[in-house]
Amino acid sequence: MTTTRIALCGLGQMGLPVAGRLATAHDVLAYDISVERRAMAEAHERVTTTDRLDDLAACDTIVLCLPNPAVSRSVLGDLAGTISQGTLVVETSTVLPTDVREWATLLAPAGARVLDAAILSGVAQMESGTATLLVGGSTTDVESARGVLDALGGAGWSRFGDLGTGMAAKVVNNGVAHAVMVVLVEAFAMARAEGVDLADVAAVLERPDGGLVRPLTHRVMERVARGEYEGGMPLEAARKDSTLALAMAQRSGTPLFATQAAQSVYDLALAAGLGRADYAAVATLWEGWAGAPLTFEARTGS
Template sequence: MKDRIALIGLGQMGLPIATRLATAFDVVAFDISAERRELASRHAGIEATDDLIKLDSEAVIVVSLPNPAISRSVLQQLAPHLHEGATVIETSTVLPDDVREWQRMLEPSGVRVIDAAVLSGVAQMEQGKATLLVGGEDAVLADVQPVLEAIGGAGVERFGALGAGMAAKVVNNGVAHAVMVVLVEAFAMARAEGVALTDIAKMLDREDGGLQRPLNHRIMQRMAAGDFDGGMPLEAARKDSTLALAMAQRSGTPLFATQAAQTVYDIASGTGLGRKDYSAIAQLWEGWTDRGLAYGA
């Protein structure tokens, strides 16, 4: 691995990645925007260019682009010019299948690929407190570990084979965005009933509250072990969900995600899971996907 790193993309996340890389390496960075290149050039250790092919001699190429289509197009242009043994690190948020496609596309040139999804936000990247979620072959990851550590100042978390890091990022974002809807619904219900939002937030964040308890107990202890006996019956959870819907209806508070969740409990009850712990809704997905969800399944 050389002391100079190539970077493709100087956008909202790409520029902070470039500045992080520049703390440990010389960086040559490509972007089509003259404005973004000028911003990058203000930082010591970063050489900005509008010539994509100028990156062809670098052993490590970090990609940070807006969407999969742009990543595909840029890598297709660059592929014939890369030398054997080079490594592409995809940090853009793309699908796992996209990263595996990049590998198939670049493999004939002897170029290796890993995925290193950025879990954190722009501010955390700028502060050197970002976390990377990575996937790929052990040998490739070992070769570029110093590069990953320069980007992911808060840690580099390995998730498995190529594409696993992106899968984890997509799952995380899906959860975050769905939970955001549920939380807004919750605070709208609380506001309608005159309950202080700060009090609700503290309650939800407790170990036995509505955010942590489902993850740490229902998922990591119940579902992970396939243990659905005892606990809070699904029928009781269904009743509580019904009460939330009734309270919201009386106050005129629209619910969307909470209403959809109620449907799952209705289905589970109808399939005979009513006396199981309410984490037994996981068994619905096990049946629908024909894949076990318990640890080691």
């Protein structure tokens, strides 16, 4: 077990449990502007704190866990003049892929390197050692950070590709989660207005053939992945069902926002002549708009 001292910048809601997990395998030097948060961090064995950001530059590995990209940019700007050649910065804050690439450019003159290790999980998972990391960076840098990644990613971590790809995967995941949250609330509001037991609705949605799971496991993982849209449920039928949902909600006075936006996509797909194709063919609209295929080699059990 390595005893290399790891620097940590940021002891907020996620940063504090990150300090605890790092301390299971490393000595940790942590910085935060809050005296209170520093005191809380020092309750962990092997964690010491500092009120001087520059002190972190003495460590070979610096982990960032900060509230937004602007703070990360400011911290690295301050450290750029004192950071040592070969230092590896591990960005765990949720930022854009272009941000971590900017960090790399910023630190390149000093000979420092950057790795993105987005935390997929929540605070409770980090505290319990069951968090998952989505990693982007060169294979050499990833290998150099293995001790940090193993300590933080108790449930596992995966390299998605070059610098920024881990953050891209995290942003995509969060975008889906936040959009699905709106769709689910709309669905439950519709069900409540019609007198349907909400527990029954939840049970239907979580089924393998339910409306929450099957669009991913069948329509995306099978049809979109292979670009196969013959047969299946016709898009015109899916559009009809979407229209019925809008009509039912209108009659009960239930506002729908995400569902209405999705209906617009089916209108466009129908106008594009996709009415008899499986409704997963909406993917071809984005292929045309973005100029890139959405087919891929699906991996089961991932």
